[in-house]
Amino acid sequence: GDSVTQMEGPVTLSEEAFLTINCTYTATGYPSLFWYVQYPGEGLQLLLKATKADDKGSNKGFEATYRKETTSFHLEKGSVQVSDSAVYFCALYKAGTALIFGKGTTLSVSS
């Protein structure tokens, strides 16, 4: 079945470091891809999305490009802040279904 695999965390970085969180997927057809962020004790917030191959989603300095050839949607940010500390979920969507989530990657940024 369809699935999403994220890199194991936690990821620990210093402020202003470069961030990459890897995400790969397995799916038939042409899914849409998402990154959600969850701050402690809260629900999930949509961070960015891409609906077709080669699309780049971006928001708040985060970017991810939908790569069909490598079935990947890696999340990147050039300079992380302490406030970016959270759990990040990669997810895919196919019509008529609920989102399928990866296991989440915890990011911890220290000053």
Add this chain to the structure above:
Amino acid sequence: GAVVSQHPSWVICKSGTSVKIECRSLDFQATTMFWYRQFPKQSLMLMATSNEGSKATYEQGVEKDKFLINHASLTLSTLTVTSAHPEDSSFYICSARAGTGSGTQYFGPGTRLLVL
């Protein structure tokens, strides 16, 4: 942007009682709503999917008689945990989707349930 609210945000109850959690889409009509359960430091586990006016579709292993879901309107869904037990203690998150287009789901802030 699209906002989903949940109420209550925290609930503590005695074992054997029932608890109702409300999920509302505040600025859009949600044709489909989803209920998830999340254990500490884990991903979200989909419990059920509901379409307005229809019976909910439950995921395998989720007891439909224990977790009653009602989606009576395009802006409101409720989850009732019946005869709650300590093992039902968890973080419950609802999500709403306006249509089947890009599939974007908007999430509520979650409800933390503690059953004593």
